[in-house]
Amino acid sequence: MFDAATTALLRAVLDEVCVNVTRHETGARTLVATKILECVTRGETSPDVLKQAGRETLSDAPAMWR
Template structure:
């Protein structure tokens, strides 16, 4: 389980990275969030690294989600 500060950071970065993605694009947003959660659970907790993970997840998302 992640601490509250990390959880807040994840939400902030998700909103920043997915700024141009409609909130109705739940599959895409969930994909990005999932990759970020995996990274955080594996010790990647800096804002810079989590942002990189999120950007890469957004870029590599299946075409049907873009």
């Protein structure tokens, strides 16, 4: 598991990337969260890099998820 600071960072990045995605659109949010988690497990903790990875994932998501 992640420490409290990392967990807070992940939540903040997810919320910022998905600002225009409702909480009911779980497919898109899950996809973005998964990509962000993949980055963190590889050791990436830069908020800018995590946001970019999330945004790229969201832009590649099926249109019905955006």
